[in-house]
Amino acid sequence: MENETIFVREVKREDIPTVVEINRRALPENYSIDYFYYHLEEFPDLFLVGIVKRDDLEYIAGYSMSRIEFGFSNFGLSLVKKGHLISIAVLDQFRRKGIASSLIKTTIERLTKKKVNEFYLEVRVTNYPAISLYKKFNFVVTNKIPSYYSDGEDAYVMTVKLR
Numbered sequence: 001m002e003n004e005t006i007f008v009r010e011v012k013r014e015d016i017p018t019v020v021e022i023n024r025r026a027l028p029e030n031y032s033i034d035y036f037y038y039h040l041e042e043f044p045d046l047f048l049v050g051i052v053k054r055d056d057l058e059y060i061a062g063y064s065m066s067r068i069e070f071g072f073s074n075f076g077l078s079l080v081k082k083g084h085l086i087s088i089a090v091l092d093q094f095r096r097k098g099i100a101s102s103l104i105k106t107t108i109e110r111l112t113k114k115k116v117n118e119f120y121l122e123v124r125v126t127n128y129p130a131i132s133l134y135k136k137f138n139f140v141v142t143n144k145i146p147s148y149y150s151d152g153e154d155a156y157v158m159t160v161k162l163r
C-alpha cells in the first residue's frame with residue numbers, strides 16, 4: 001500500500017484497551033486487563049506495539065509482551081536470566097507485513113543489552129504460522145508440555161540462546 005510505514009514503539013498506558021482487544025480477537029488465551037497493566041509497570045521496555053501509519057493515521061496493528069525471569073536454563077541445569085515472550089499477536093488485516101518479526105527483533109535486541117541468556121515462549125503445537133515465525137529467529141523446541149492449554153492442546157516450549 002502507498003504511503004504506508006511500519007514501526008515499533010513501547011506501549012503507552014492509553015494503548016492497553018486496544019492491546020486487550022487485539023489479544024481477544026487474535027488468541028484464545030485472554031488475560032485480565034490488570035495482567036497487561038502489570039507488565040506495563042514492571043517491564044515497560046519489553047511491552048511493544050507495532051504501528052501501521054497510513055498517510056497521517058496510525059493504527060495499533062499488534063503487540064508483544066515479554067518479561068524477565070530467573071530460573072533453570074531450558075538447555076541445562078545452570079541458573080540463568082531468561083526472557084519470556086508471554087503473548088504476541090497481530091490483527092488479521094495487518095499480517096505478513098513483518099510486524100511480528102519487528103516486535104521480536106526489537107525485544108531480542110533489548111534482552112541482549114540486558115545480558116539475558118535465553119528467550120523462550122510457549123506455543124500450541126498446531127500453530128504453524130507462529131512456529132515458523134519463531135524458527136526464523138532460531139528458536140528451537142526445548143520441551144513439550146501435555147495439555148498446557150485449557151482445551152487440552154499440548155504446547156511446545158521454544159527457546160533461543162542469546163549469549
Ligand code: ACO
Nearest residue numbers: 087088089090095096097098099100101121129130132133
Ligand atoms: N503461514 C506460514 N508462515 C507464517 C504465517 C502464515 N500464515 N504468518 C507468518 N509466518 C511466518 C513466515 O515465516 C513469515 O515470514 P515470510 O512472510 O517472510 O514468509 C514470518 O512468520 C514472519 O511473518 P510476520 O509478517 O513478521 O508475522 P505477522 O506480523 O503476520 O504475525 C503472528 C505472525 C503473530 C503469528 C500472527 O499470525 C498472529 O497474530 N497469529 C495469531 C496469534 C498467535 O498465534 N500468536 C502467537 C501465539 S504464541 C505466543 O504468543 C507466545
